Amino acid sequence: MYESHYGLNSKPFQLTPDPEFFFASKWHKRAMSYLQYGLSQAEGFIVITGDIGTGKTTLANSLLNDLQNDIFAAQIVTPKLSPDELVKMVAAKFELDVANKTKADLLKDLESFLSALHQQGRRALLLVDEAQNLPLETIEELRMLSNFQAKGKPLLQSFLLGQEELQPILRAPNMEQFRQRIVASCHLAPLTDEECRAYIEYRMHHAGWNGANLFSNEAYEKIYQFTHGVPRKINTLMDRILLYGFLEELERLDEEAVENVVKEVADEMFIPEPEEEIKKHEVTELTPEGHEVKDIEYYKNMLNELVDALDNAISHKIKLTRYIDKLLKKKYKTYVRLKSDDSD
């Protein structure tokens, strides 16, 4: 709609993850290197976590886009799949016939398929997106699939992408076997303020923008303040700012323009006003027992003190155990001596 006003040949801030628009921020570059490193290892699991809208799917799509023909990649986006459903979905994604097959049949078919691929000098890669939705037993099933081997070489490698909730799932005590197969993991953080600006300029230029500065410095600052550097939020806001500039026939977009759009967008998206947010934090929250909830530093210090106290207690226990040990040895020697005296 507004493209011609800015001389663009496409929409610069689409919401669909498009590898063409991939911007390599510090974290995206790092995560991409992990994925590529993982690929070169050809085994184990790579885990990428990140806040909502930080670019996990975009990253996966960019990787898939660059893959060579020797890798057969399948991508699954998981609702809450049971282990059996996972096996079925993986088989289907590798284009196997899944109709009326039992799980045992499917596993057998999968193994034959993966072995055949291996014999052709190719290998299989499974990309699991939204992996935070997987129940523990389904992740365990994924681990079982990674056990398919030919001459000691694993036949299937998997990458897991998920929101932050994936981390506690993988930290669960009964996930040790899975954890030991993770060859690399990385967390995607939002963009910094400088990256936010570079991201906007990059996408604008990629869509054909070749004018001078369209946004003032203050406008960039406002955009960062509102979006906290989360790419999806930047895209949504930027799309609206460009629309606003077009409707208002603006040549340059300044702080005021951004503020106006932020107000509109915040209303539509039910985002609390900044003042309300500040007030919210000022209100003293209480635990169910009526104790005041303190800030995070308070709890960090408390935990550090607790760790020191536990360390002390442990080293006391060790000293005590050594002392008892010595005492027992002494007693035992006395006992042996007395016994030999008796027998003499």
Ligand SMILES: Nc1ncnc2c1ncn2[C@@H]1O[C@H](COP(=O)(O)OP(=O)(O)OP(=O)(O)O)[C@@H](O)[C@H]1O
């Ligand atoms: N590195 C990047 N380069 C270009 N665009 C990006 C980048 N990261 C994210 N985006 C854009 O931000 C939006 C959200 O990205 P994406 O869908 O990949 O996030 P996500 O982390 O998978 O989100 P969710 O947690 O909801 O699954 C998309 O429109 C995408 O185009």
Ligand SMILES: [Mg+2]
């Ligand atoms: Mg995603």
